[in-house]
Amino acid sequence: FVLFCVTLMAMFSVPVRGQSSGTSSVASGAPLIIPAEELLGEIVPIRKASIGTKVAGRLSSVPLFVGDVASVGRVMANLETQDLELALEQTLANLLRIRDLCMAGAVSKSARDAAEARATVNEAQYREALQQQALVDLGPRLEEKEALRAQVRQLEAAVKVARLQLEYAYLRAPFTGMVAQRFSDEGTFVTTTTPVYLFIQTDPVYAMVDCSERLIPQLRPGMKATIRLDALPGKQFIGILERVPAMLDSKTRIARAEFTVRNPDMILKPGMFVRASVQFGLAESMNGVDR
Numbered sequence: 086f087v088l089f090c091v092t093l094m095a096m097f098s099v100p101v102r103g104q105s106s107g108t109s110s111v112a113s114g115a116p117l118i119i120p121a122e123e124l125l126g127e128i129v130p131i132r133k134a135s136i137g138t139k140v141a142g143r144l145s146s147v148p149l150f151v152g153d154v155a156s157v158g159r160v161m162a163n164l165e166t167q168d169l170e171l172a173l174e175q176t177l178a179n180l181l182r183i184r185d186l187c188m189a190g191a192v193s194k195s196a197r198d199a200a201e202a203r204a205t206v207n208e209a210q211y212r213e214a215l216q217q218q219a220l221v222d223l224g225p226r227l228e229e230k231e232a233l234r235a236q237v238r239q240l241e242a243a244v245k246v247a248r249l250q251l252e253y254a255y256l257r258a259p260f261t262g263m264v265a266q267r268f269s270d271e272g273t274f275v276t277t278t279t280p281v282y283l284f285i286q287t288d289p290v291y292a293m294v295d296c297s298e299r300l301i302p303q304l305r306p307g308m309k310a311t312i313r314l315d316a317l318p319g320k321q322f323i324g325i326l327e328r329v330p331a332m333l334d335s336k337t338r339i340a341r342a343e344f345t346v347r348n349p350d351m352i353l354k355p356g357m358f359v360r361a362s363v364q365f366g367l368a369e370s371m372n373g374v375d376r
Contacts (some may be wrong), residue, residue: 095193121163121362124310124342126294128357130285130344133259137269138164139253141276144269149282151267154351155258162281164254173247176208180240263284263351285355288348290325294361298338310344310361314353322346322353324361 140166149161266283269275292312296304304326312322324344333340345360346353 086141119362122300124294124296124361124363125343126292126359126361128314128346128353128355129291129293129343130265130287130355131289131291132262132286133265134259134284135282136161136256136259136284137277137279137281138162138256138275139277140164140169140250141274142169142254143274144271144281147267147269147271147281149264149267151264152287153264154262154287155259155264155284156261159258160212160255161258161264161284162256163335164275166251166254169247169251169254173244173251176240176243176247180237180244183236183240191226192354211328244351256281257283260286261288265355287351287353289345290348290353292344292346292354292359292361293341294344294359296330296342297308298333298340300365301330301340304342308363310363312344312346313360313362314357315360316357 103215145163145165147162149155155161156365252293265285268283269279269281269283273279275281292310294310306326306328308326310324310326312324324346326342327345328343330340330342
């Protein structure tokens with residue numbers, strides 16, 4: 086009788102197929118939240134440029150040092166400009182002289198001097214020289230006027246070039262950013278290939294993280310990531326994915342994903358190690374089995 090009772094209890098204690106045993110907290114068919122992925126990487130500047138002057142010369146002023154901030158268009162260095170200023174003044178003077186001659190309807194002084202010289206060569210050429218002098222006194226011919234106009238155009242172009250050369254003697258910030266390195270000091274002779282500064286944009290910055298091949302298809306522009314740094318414990322930042330990586334490294338099967346992070350206080354420095362927590366979404370479940 087005791088054996089019979091034990092057998093009955095064992096039979097009724099077996100759960101019916103399809104019923105929950107009471108230990109699972111996820112109902113059949115409910116979505117399962119995938120744990121956030123932690124991606125590792127570093128802070129990098131969005132823009133970085135080695136900048137220098139567009140003309141050669143000797144540096145007269147290099148006022149900024151490492152860590153200094155410059156807004157777009159600010160003068161960051163300049164060359165000695167005396168030679169460039171004199172060249173511009175000389176070109177302007179030549180232009181004004183030729184313009185005055187053209188407006189007055191007169192030929193150049195060299196043409197008059199040549200005619201007078203020919204008149205004093207010898208008596209045999211006297212009559213011919215007189216005729217040429219008379220033509221000069223009457224005014225320039227059509228071809229001479231055209232030559233003067235062409236000379237005016239050439240000098241106008243030369244003035245523009247001289248002004249441009251003078252402007253190129255000033256090094257201006259190409260964007261708002263910070264001096265990361267300073268390569269040259271006052272008195273240094275630089276060429277067009279000599280860098281004066283390494284200049285970087287510091288707000289916003291990129292949190293560039295390694296993303297494995299299996300996660301690439303799940304990346305979407307606008308995805309957010311929680312950015313944490315070992316160097317700034319207790320602080321976290323929000324990064325936004327601007328674009329999906331275009332390619333992977335064929336050896337490591339890893340792509341670099343760039344999350345844009347605001348950095349108004351400039352506490353995020355390029356090279357800092359970051360951890361980015363990315364929630365890739367939900368996975369649907371059917372009958373307790375993930376699809």
